[in-house]
Amino acid sequence: MPHKEDQSEFTPDQYPPFPSDPQFPTVELQTISLQKLEDHDQDEIDRAFEAFKTRGFVYLALAGTEKGDTILHGADEVARVATQTFALPLEEKLKYKPTNKELFGYKNVGATKADQAGTPDTAEFFNVSKNDMILEDDQQMRRAWPPVVMENKALFAKYCRASHATGLLILGLLAEKLGIAQEEIEARHVLEDHAGDHIRFTRGPPRKTVEMPEIQTPSHTDFGTITILMNWLGGLQVWSESSRKIGALEPDVPGEWLWVKPKKGCAIVNLGDAAVKFTNGVLCSGRHRVTPSPGEQGKWPRYSIVYFVRPTDHSKMVTLKGHGIPAADDQDQEGVEAKQWIYQQALGLGSNHLGD
Numbered sequence: 001m002p003h004k005e006d007q008s009e010f011t012p013d014q015y016p017p018f019p020s021d022p023q024f025p026t027v028e029l030q031t032i033s034l035q036k037l038e039d040h041d042q043d044e045i046d047r048a049f050e051a052f053k054t055r056g057f058v059y060l061a062l063a064g065t066e067k068g069d070t071i072l073h074g075a076d077e078v079a080r081v082a083t084q085t086f087a088l089p090l091e092e093k094l095k096y097k098p099t100n101k102e103l104f105g106y107k108n109v110g111a112t113k114a115d116q117a118g119t120p121d122t123a124e125f126f127n128v129s130k131n132d133m134i135l136e137d138d139q140q141m142r143r144a145w146p147p148v149v150m151e152n153k154a155l156f157a158k159y160c161r162a163s164h165a166t167g168l169l170i171l172g173l174l175a176e177k178l179g180i181a182q183e184e185i186e187a188r189h190v191l192e193d194h195a196g197d198h199i200r201f202t203r204g205p206p207r208k209t210v211e212m213p214e215i216q217t218p219s220h221t222d223f224g225t226i227t228i229l230m231n232w233l234g235g236l237q238v239w240s241e242s243s244r245k246i247g248a249l250e251p252d253v254p255g256e257w258l259w260v261k262p263k264k265g266c267a268i269v270n271l272g273d274a275a276v277k278f279t280n281g282v283l284c285s286g287r288h289r290v291t292p293s294p295g296e297q298g299k300w301p302r303y304s305i306v307y308f309v310r311p312t313d314h315s316k317m318v319t320l321k322g323h324g325i326p327a328a329d330d331q332d333q334e335g336v337e338a339k340q341w342i343y344q345q346a347l348g349l350g351s352n353h354l355g356d
């Protein structure tokens with residue numbers, strides 16, 4: 001078992017606040033109430049729709065609903081498991097590298113290029129597959145997981161179910177606004193069907209210098225449909241201008257990086273490239289990256305817990321039909337399957353840790 005001090009790496013009670021210095025300009029995101037969305041509050045749905053069309057990112061206030069409370073409290077527990085996972089020796093973690101054109105398992109520091117010059121990233125990830133975690137105890141998993149993950153399977157299963165359902169609730173409401181049939185969304189995101197969905201633990205090292213030149217996670221848009229992110233320290237930045245170009249490594253429109261201040265009681269929810277694809281660019285997947293935390297916050301290692309909702313492996317990646325979706329020339333085609341589509345996006349980001 002890991003030592004007790006390994007767990008002290010995640011100490012949210014001790015974190016200083018995000019600095020209010022103008023050298024760290026922050027983005028204004030809409031705060032959307034999960035409870036109001038669950039209650040089908042039309043004003044809240046309209047605000048969420050606008051935000052996902054223009055910026056692709058919102059704060060989602062979680063407290064007060066069963067799913068929201070599971071994510072809010074579960075994220076702290078998952079982060080504690082993350083500290084134990086990352087505390088394993090590197091050679092042990094490397095036994096869990098991705099295989100089979102999937103992104104599950106361990107991504108070591110430096111496995112991705114942070115820029116065109118090939119500068120290595122500084123964050124490590126561990127991606128825990130939804131489909132393995134939601135199995136009954138007597139069912140065969142597709143992959144091997146470290147004992148610390150296996151011991152917490154029930155926690156992960158609960159977290160996956162709550163996050164998946166929250167993502168689907170939002171996607172269903174956005175689909176309704178666009179006139180997309182609910183079955184089109186549901187059929188592509190059946191919980192038990194195999195998908196690239198996973199809980200990602202991320203760990204970024206404390207900042208080495210005030211200048212903080214290094215990038216923990218390079219500029220990207222998420223590949224899946226919707227992402228539910230829990231973080232406690234600053235470091236996440238979004239590109240100020242929205243873009244609907246799928247797959248580019250760097251921003252393709254002029255703008256600047258703005259910090260996303262973590263907000264207590266809220267998840268940060270953003271759409272991914274699959275949502276852009278399904279809606280022919282009506283919905284936006286916000287470009288983002290992770291740098292070391294600003295100011296005093298940079299003294300702590302930075303953890304985040306991310307849930308990626310992705311289309312199931314055999315879903316066809318085509319533009320869906322709906323009154324709010326401009327016609328696209330792929331609408332009557334078969335489309336590439338999601339698993340292949342996502343793998344290609346990952347390779348496009350310069351990942352060199354992926355098996356095939």
Ligand SMILES: O=C(O)CCC(=O)C(=O)O
Binds near residue numbers: 200202236290303
């Ligand atoms: O750590 C964060 O705040 C964001 C992580 C992220 O963007 C990702 O893992 O895709």
Ligand SMILES: [Fe+2]
Binds near residue numbers: 222288
């Ligand atoms: Fe991301």
